[in-house]
Amino acid sequence: xxxxxxxxxxxxxxxxxxxxxxxxxxxxxxxxxxxxxxxxxxxxxxxxxxxxxxxxxxxxxxxxxxxxxxxxxxxxxxxxxxxxxxxxxxxxxxxxxxxxxxxxxxxxxxxxxxxxxxxxxxxxxxxxxxxxxxxxxxxxxxxxxxxxxxxxxxxxxxxxxxxxxxxxxxxxxxxxxxxxxxxxxxxxxxxxxxxxxxxxxxxxxxxxxxxxxxxxxxxxxxxxxxxxxxxxxxxxxxxxxxxxxxxxxxxxxxxxxxxxxxxxxxxxxxxxxxxxxxxxxxxxxxxxxxxxxxxxx
Amino acid sequence: xxxxxxxxxxxxxxxxxxxxxxxxxxxxxxxxxxxxxxxxxxxxxxxxxxxxxxxxxxxxxxxxxxxxxxxxxxxxxxxxxxxxxxxxxxxxxxxxxxxxxxxxxxxxxxxxxxxxxxxxxxxxxxxxxxxxxxxxxxxxxxxxxxxxxxxxxxxxxxxxxxxxxxxxxxxxxxxxxxxxxxxxxxxxxxxxxxxxxxxxxxxxxxxxxxxxxxxxxxxxxxxxxxxxxxxxxxxxxxxxxxxxxxxxxxxxxxxxxxxxxxxxxxxxxxxxxxxxxxxxxxxxxxxxxxxxxxxxxxxxxxxxxxxxxxxxxxxxxxxxxxxxxxxxxxxxxxxxxxxxxxxxxxxxxxxxxxxxxxxxxxxxxxxxxxxxxxxxxxxxxxxxxxxxxxxxxxxxxxxxxxxxxxxxxxxxxxxxxxxxxxxxxxxxx
Numbered sequence: 001x002x003x004x005x006x007x008x009x010x011x012x013x014x015x016x017x018x019x020x021x022x023x024x025x026x027x028x029x030x031x032x033x034x035x036x037x038x039x040x041x042x043x044x045x046x047x048x049x050x051x052x053x054x055x056x057x058x059x060x061x062x063x064x065x066x067x068x069x070x071x072x073x074x075x076x077x078x079x080x081x082x083x084x085x086x087x088x089x090x091x092x093x094x095x096x097x098x099x100x101x102x103x104x105x106x107x108x109x110x111x112x113x114x115x116x117x118x119x120x121x122x123x124x125x126x127x128x129x130x131x132x133x134x135x136x137x138x139x140x141x142x143x144x145x146x147x148x149x150x151x152x153x154x155x156x157x158x159x160x161x162x163x164x165x166x167x168x169x170x171x172x173x174x175x176x177x178x179x180x181x182x183x184x185x186x187x188x189x190x191x192x193x194x195x196x197x198x199x200x201x202x203x204x205x206x207x208x209x210x211x212x213x214x215x216x217x218x219x220x221x222x223x224x225x226x227x228x229x230x231x232x233x234x235x236x237x238x239x240x241x242x243x244x245x246x247x248x249x250x251x252x253x254x255x256x257x258x259x260x261x262x263x264x265x266x267x268x269x270x271x272x273x274x275x276x277x278x279x280x281x282x283x284x285x286x287x288x289x290x291x292x293x294x295x296x297x
Numbered sequence: 298x299x300x301x302x303x304x305x306x307x308x309x310x311x312x313x314x315x316x317x318x319x320x321x322x323x324x325x326x327x328x329x330x331x332x333x334x335x336x337x338x339x340x341x342x343x344x345x346x347x348x349x350x351x352x353x354x355x356x357x358x359x360x361x362x363x364x365x366x367x368x369x370x371x372x373x374x375x376x377x378x379x380x381x382x383x384x385x386x387x388x389x390x391x392x393x394x395x396x397x398x399x400x401x402x403x404x405x406x407x408x409x410x411x412x413x414x415x416x417x418x419x420x421x422x423x424x425x426x427x428x429x430x431x432x433x434x435x436x437x438x439x440x441x442x443x444x445x446x447x448x449x450x451x452x453x454x455x456x457x458x459x460x461x462x463x464x465x466x467x468x469x470x471x472x473x474x475x476x477x478x479x480x481x482x483x484x485x486x487x488x489x490x491x492x493x494x495x496x497x498x499x500x501x502x503x504x505x506x507x508x509x510x511x512x513x514x515x516x517x518x519x520x521x522x523x524x525x526x527x528x529x530x531x532x533x534x535x536x537x538x539x540x541x542x543x544x545x546x547x548x549x550x551x552x553x554x555x556x557x558x559x560x561x562x563x564x565x566x567x568x569x570x571x572x573x574x575x576x577x578x579x580x581x582x583x584x585x586x587x588x589x590x591x592x593x594x595x596x597x598x599x600x601x602x603x604x605x606x607x608x609x610x611x612x613x614x615x616x617x618x619x620x621x622x623x624x625x626x627x628x629x630x631x632x633x634x635x636x637x638x639x640x641x642x643x644x645x646x647x648x649x650x651x652x653x654x655x656x657x658x659x660x661x662x663x664x665x666x667x668x669x670x671x672x673x674x675x676x677x678x679x680x681x682x683x684x685x686x687x688x689x690x691x692x693x694x695x696x697x698x699x700x701x702x703x704x705x706x707x708x709x710x711x712x713x714x715x716x717x718x719x720x721x722x723x724x725x726x
Contacts, residue, residue: 043379044383057725129549130545150549151545235552240703256376257376258686
């Protein structure tokens with residue numbers, strides 16, 4: 001025990017703010033929501049125990065639950081790779097030692113700080129509205145753009161674009177990863193006359209794999225939890241025609257619009273399990289494509 | 298000063314902080330708290346300004362009393378109220394809506410006002426109908442702070458320029474088609490009218506005109522799928538004729554505020570809402586607004602009704618019911634307070650207040666009051682309050698309506714699907 005503490009104490013000190021927050025603020029409500037998920041609770045009258053009814057209803061009869069899953073999965077599968085590709089591309093450009101790189105890094109990081117804010121979501125509405133910025137630009141080149149936010153077949157892409165634009169956090173991590181790749185590997189490749197493309201696939205990607213994996217897991221979890229932007233952009237409804245019915249938005253409306261706290265709690269726990277399952281799958285497959293430098297194999 | 302060390306300085310600051318903490322603890326002693334009541338309402342900028350003025354007035358007239366005003370928009374209001382109900386810290390007085398009144402009353406979250414009537418609460422000049430609207434199981438749980446009815450609001454300049462004429466108090470959807478086409482063709486407005494395909498209130502009116510009570514006594518949705526199909530079909534025809542906004546515009550306006558309606562942006566000549574909003578609409582426009590009833594289907598039944606637009610209720614968690622009801626009483630009787638409030642929340646229930654306000658009406662208030670007088674006798678009875686689940690049915694209605702607006706479904710298919718979904722929502726709630 002003493003040895004364990006000696007070895008890990010600094011780690012726990014760094015974790016302390018988070019641990020305090022978790023145990024004193026989050027843990028209680030999390031457990032309460034697990035209990036509530038087995039009840040019917042409208043916030044005005046006391047909760048009634050209903051066993052597994054909420055879960056049974058969800059899987060057997062709730063069509064909007066499946067719709068929300070479909071929308072959310074589509075979003076995750078589209079936005080996460082897109083964001084990672086953009087983040088890596090920008091990181092590689094910034095890695096080339098441009099002058100005043102600090103300014104560029106800050107500039108490119110800015111959207112991710114602003115990204116989840118209400119102001120940016122409102123701005124996004126303006127950009128993609130029927131007579132918005134995007135269509136005004138398209139009109140200049142003779143394209144008559146649709147009303148992006150009123151058309152269910154394209155509305156999701158507006159959210160994906162917003163997610164792509166918020167590449168800052170993974171970009172910084174990629175940048176750090178790129179910096180840690182030994183330069184002599186590239187020099188050796190140059191001598192062997194390997195093309196830049198070949199260098200990218202043979203050196204950069206494999207050595208970056210742990211960082212890619214880390215970013216993938218974080219961004220996936222993040223994407224499942226997308227809420228602020230979609231709440232604003234779809235007017236809190238998931239409209240048009242449920243095409244933006246993100247899981248979290250559905251959960252929020254069930255809880256705070258229709259006062260079904262029990263059902264919303266059950267939805268929250270199912271989301272937790274889904275995220276856990278995806279993270280687990282990512283970890284299981286990672287042994288086939290992620291190699292750590294200090295690994296002996 | 299030179300020998301003031303850092304340590305001493307910290308000691309002084311700590312003592313000061315302790316003193317502040319101690320005095321603030323005393324400031325919230327039990328006695329002081331009882332003279333401080335909270336009033337919570339959903340608002341808009343104009344309503345908030347008026348309400349805070351009334352609060353100031355009440356504090357001036359009652360020294361030692363403090364009223365804390367808390368306001369948010371409609372959609373966040375109910376979330377916060379439910380959270381406070383669960384947490385046992387509701388404000389003393391809350392604004393209440395007809396839709397939620399029965400739920401809150403029957404679950405004991407708000408109190409009956411009957412014990413205070415004639416004591417701290419004076420309702421002697423109230424219309425009986427206004428009192429009845431706030432009763433649950435025979436007891437008064439909610440004080441009417443304004444009444445309203447559905448209204449077609451129009452831009453009088455555009456109507457005049459269009460050259461078309463109609464009688465706003467008795468007109469049909471054929472008249473709407475004719476006038477709206479004329480507006481679109483002869484004026485600067487892009488369309489004649491806002492599209493109502495996603496407006497639940499107006500579908501209710503349509504169904505009631507077809508002779509169905511909405512909601513029915515047993516809590517089921519009124520009308521038949523065919524009625525709804527007819528409603529959506531008619532709006533499709535209006536859109537096809539260029540009289541109503543196109544479908545995508547109508548969809549993108551879903552859930553937005555009155556400042557984005559076609560009437561305010563000048564793209565149409567007609568919008569539809571509740572009559573207490575006439576004053577707010579006029580404040581956003583330069584052209585003069587007019588008010589008319591909803592168009593007639595020729596169905597023979599009365600579709601519109603007069604409804605309490607807002608109530609004030611005394612909550613279970615009140616710290617001083619006497620003071621709170623006295624504040625309530627001032628709200629609906631005090632000459633200065635009622636003058637500040639005007640008609641923003643609806644037509645006052647007290648005949649004395651109405652008469653006192655009459656000479657100083659603004660033009661928009663005059664439109665509002667004249668309209669309210671004109672519809673008397675032309676409206677039906679107040680339907681029973683919507684059942685639990687009604688809000689969700691409303692959302693479902695908008696989803697199926699969107700499919701019609703996008704041309705993905707025929708009006709009849711969408712209507713049938715909506716009725717199926719509404720049945721299962723109401724069965725679950």
